[in-house]
Amino acid sequence: MAQKHIVFTFNRAPYGSIFYNEGLRAVVGVTSGIDEHTVDVVYLGDGVYFCNKNLDRADSNRYLGTLAKNGVKLKAEQESLEERGLTTADLAEDVVIIPRSEVLSLINKADATIDF
Numbered sequence: 001m002a003q004k005h006i007v008f009t010f011n012r013a014p015y016g017s018i019f020y021n022e023g024l025r026a027v028v029g030v031t032s033g034i035d036e037h038t039v040d041v042v043y044l045g046d047g048v049y050f051c052n053k054n055l056d057r058a059d060s061n062r063y064l065g066t067l068a069k070n071g072v073k074l075k076a077e078q079e080s081l082e083e084r085g086l087t088t089a090d091l092a093e094d095v096v097i098i099p100r101s102e103v104l105s106l107i108n109k110a111d112a113t114i115d116f
Contacts, residue, residue, distance in 0.1 A: 004111040006030055007040045010047035011115060020050060023116030024063035031070045040106050041067070042098075043076045048084060051076045053092040068094065077103050 008027050014020045030037050043051055051074065057064065067074075076091065079100045088097065107113050 003037055005038045005040075005109065007042060007106050007110040007113045009107075009113060009115050010041070010043050010050060011045045013046040014050040014055065019116045021059055021063070023114075024060055024067070026114065026116075027072065028063050028066045028070075031067065031072060039072050040110070041072060041074050042103055042106065043074065043095075044080050044103065046084070048076045048080045048086060051081075051091050051095040052086065053090060055092075057092075064094065075103075 008023060008030075010020065010023055012019050027039055027041055031039050049055065064074075074092075074095050075098045076095050077100055078097050081087070081091075081097065091097070
């Protein structure tokens with residue numbers, strides 16, 4: 001199978017479900033395969049709450065560490081952050097802010113989009 005560009009979007013708040021850990025586990029799996037697909041991880045809507053530096057990420061750290069080693073950057077949609085009153089000062093250091101237009105461009109250019 002040829003290398004693909006896959007965008008993973010996280011749209012739900014990171015509380016009360018396993019979507020975040022399962023989603024991150026899926027991202028790690030896709031980046032670790034023999035084809036080493038290129039991956040973008042984008043937090044949208046209530047998903048941007050995962051980017052808060054005060055969130056307990058203990059359950060996710062092993063996945064986040066692997067993604068960082070593989071060069072995967074975590075991206076948060078600027079407009080979603082603003083709509084929820086989150087600022088740059090509220091975000092974890094491993095999060096990059098991108099505008100909605102860039103999110104749309106990533107999704108349009110992707111071979112596949114997987115939502116969590």
